[in-house]
Amino acid sequence: MASKAQDGAADFIKAFSDPAAIANYAEGPPRFMPGFESLHRMTSVLLAEHAPDDARVLVLGAGGGLEIKALATAQPGWTFVGVDPAAPMLDVARRTLGPLMARVELIEGYIDAAPAGPFDAATCLLTLHFLDAAERERTVRAIHQRLKPGAPFVAAHGSYPQDAARELWLSRYAAYAVASGAEPEQAQMARNAVSTSVNMMDPEDDLGILRAGGFADADPFFAAFTWRGWIGHA
Template sequence: MATKADDGAQQFMKAFLDPVSVARYAEGPPRFVPGFDALHRMTSVLLDEHAPSDARVLVLGAGGGLELKALATAHPGWTFVGVDPAAEMLRQAERTLGPLMARVELIEGYIDDAPAGPFDAATCLLTLHFLGTAERERTVRAIHARLKPGAPFVAAHGSYPQDASRDLWLSRYAGFAVASGADPEQAEMARSAVATAVNMMSPEDDLSILRAAGFADAEPFFAAFTWRGWIGHA
């Protein structure tokens, strides 16, 4: 979580402020995001295609530290700036990273609080769906402005058809969580929250935002039920 969410999503994200919920954060994404660990590995591979061995990487939505840990472990020469507005999630990131914190700077705030760069690469995972359309567009443009020419950017978040099939996709979202060990009541609560409080878009609209922000070659690389991922270059 590292951007200014709209009012509905702010309500949904209260769990990121609760120390008890944050302490269990690592249990959640693998249950609700199919291929969660593989998404981190794919992100690492995609960034590595263009990032140098000593890359400086911007991670927007760094709270919890899971993607930071995956990327820092895979690339010992990279350094990172992680940005997130939730102080409790950043404390969890410190615990998750342990000695890897030597290569990570954590900043409490939003994209406007990130250094100007230029960075060699950037990621924003499981975050942009918390933003309204205008703020999402502005945030992606601000990421682009902080990257070196040609630098890779990986985004992945909730994105699925916003037509008559929407409810079916939400049911699949909850069904996967239950099949992965989530409590059925918790999964249904999450489904309801996503349906009513999170600004989901269609994959086509998400891709249009990335391209309009300057990532003209943006293309999808990941699709798993209600989740999508894209790679583009500044």
């Protein structure tokens, strides 16, 4: 059963289930996130510091398949279990992955639908900001419970100051999207949605949640406008 926090993200899941909205999904993240492809490359490097050559990797928020495709291409011995609540996005992932699907299992649902593991590594990219603080910590803890001792976990999502500078960072978010080719109206709509409907938090609070969820050594490794990334170990 979905929690209230998961219900709060229903509008976004609905958007990720709209055929028109997901038809050109692959073009979206690079326009709205500086360093999107580099984030995937850094994630592969960070996981490989501790994950074995035949690692089994848990990917939470796997819809679209871009993250798994990047990791699977960089690490030909790894296999993946990808979890996402939006079935149409998992269909996009299957098309995106093509022959790489031989090394991937995709599951519709939230973290509770993921196998118990233990996994050699895990990622959660562009996902946790859809959850409120309590559900975010619960999800992080559930990921931690599915990892082998010492296994790496990379998280990255929207996270920026929630003080008087908040509106300035949101404006930069939209301006970067326009500079990257998004239509101004589309960028403004995305800005408004992020401002009103996504559970953005201050980076220090996000780091605290990761540590409270079991990743005591979590530290930031990535920052780009309204985006942050962290690495921790179980």
